[in-house]
Amino acid sequence: MTVLSKTVPFVDLTIQHQPLQTAIEKAMETVVKRGDFVLGQALREFEREFAQACGVNYGVGVASGTDAIALGLQACGINEGDEVIVPANTFIATVIGVIKSGATPILVDCDPETALIDLNAAAKAITPQTKAIVPVHLYGQMVSPSQLLDFAQAYNLIIFEDAAQAHLAQREGYTAGSIGKAAAFSFYPSKNLGAFGNGGMLITSDEEVAQNVRTLRNYGAPSKYYHTQIGSNSRLDTLQAAILQVKLPHLSQWNQLRNQAAKKYDQGLQLLADKGIIPIQNVSDRGHVYHLYVIRVHDTCTLNREKLQDYLLERGIQTGIHYPIPCHLQPGYKELGYQLGDFPHAENLCNQILSLPMYPGISSEHTDWVIEQLSLRIS
Known part of the structure; x- marks a missing residue:
């Protein structure tokens, strides 16, 4: 058996966490003292700060990146019977999000050199039921914004970005999440910006979409005990938001x-x-x-x-x-x-x-x- 000369971990989170340990503990302690564990102050602050960093107006914290896709597409008006174009080479959560929104995922091939969605292949998959495209900014690299915008305009489609792997990625003057109507992010611990558990966020510059997701994530209730939609329980915990708020400036x-x-x-x-x-x-x-x-x-x-x-x-x-x-x-x-x-x-x-x-x-x-x-x- 070969003797290991060095050990190179696939991911090492301690390098970024150790210098921030005191700040993270203080942020968590503040939440504990305040007692606002659900939809609290740190969440509202982080939603605003992350949206601003991405170049959009609104952020809505949810339980996962998958829910950010599902609830976000619903908030954008995607319904049962609609078709949504998705690359075949993505994590299955992208497809799950589309299915949970009620729509049908229509898969298409990718560019073999970049692994990003092939928009020529996507064009061939368009039908009268196609309402949106979910470009996945895979591995941390954005799909071309200019090509996406031209594509969406040509076929009258909503662009809903899956930016789960592309926090603050840039291309052609755009930041990931700022191209289309809305975008989904994941804060899974190993992501570029990771929580201490699961978490996600929907970002958008459309106030109506943001408000719809706020309602959908909280049992379909725009205000307490008043349920206007069939929603779900999908909220980014205030403790997780506080941790992410400490990490965001880095x-x-x-x-x-x-x-x-x-x-x-x-x-x-x-x-x-x-x-x-x-x-x-x-x-x-x-x-x-x-x-x-x-x-x-x-x-x-x-x-x-x-x-x-x-x-x-x-x-x-x-x-x-x-x-x-x-x-x-x-x-x-x-x-x-x-x-x-x-x-x-x-x-x-x-x-x-x-x-x-x-x-x-x-x-x-x-x-x-x-x-x-x-x-x-x-x-």
Whole structure:
């Protein structure tokens, strides 16, 4: 058995939490003393601050990114019988959110170089029932805002962004969440801005949409005990909001550190391109916030992905696959009517992609070790 020379975790949250420990504990203590654990002051403040950071007017905290999609689409007027275009290569939560809104997800293929939704493929999927498109800013990189806006205008569609992996990502002068009618974010602990549990937010510049989500998240009640809609119980806890409020001012710097680490990977892996190791393409430069750093292990590589992943783990390097099965091939979603071969780019990527360790503060020693081990095995 190989002796581990170094241990490189896939994610290490302690690096960002330790310097903030005192501030986080004080923020939590303030909430405890105030006793406003549900829909409290820290939540209202964080909603406003996060929306402002994204360049929109309103934020509404909910229980998860999935609920942000579901309730957000409902608030935008999406109903049963409507169709919503979604990329096949996304986390299943995107599809679940559409289904929970009452709409039918219509899956489409992706660009094999960027892994982002293919708008040409989306255009071919348009029907009279198509009412919205959910572009997923996958891995921390935005879908082109200009292309999205042109697409939505051409087909009279609502743009509802899934920005769960793209906190403060930028492209073409836009910040993630500011392109369309509304957007959903997740604050799952490993996200670029993560809570100490589950959480999410809907952001928008449309006051009516924001108010609708406030109502829907709170039992369909715009005021206490007055229920105008069939809503749900989906609220971002005040304690979680207080923690996120402490972390938010550091997010831009953390994103920069992720981008810098990605550039180190890019430079170190250049010589492996002709050997079948190719990073997912960055077309956003510094606007990419690298929630994940993903490479493709091509068929031309001397080692298949599974063996490469095992090899790296033997040397203390943790990796991930995001995601190993595309949405249309998930067993629980057979009723959508798709089958193997429908989305070849998404299917091919699922067999190739490998996520390398990535988090703000990952050391040069660790990134160098990952590059060195990849180079030694592949060369």
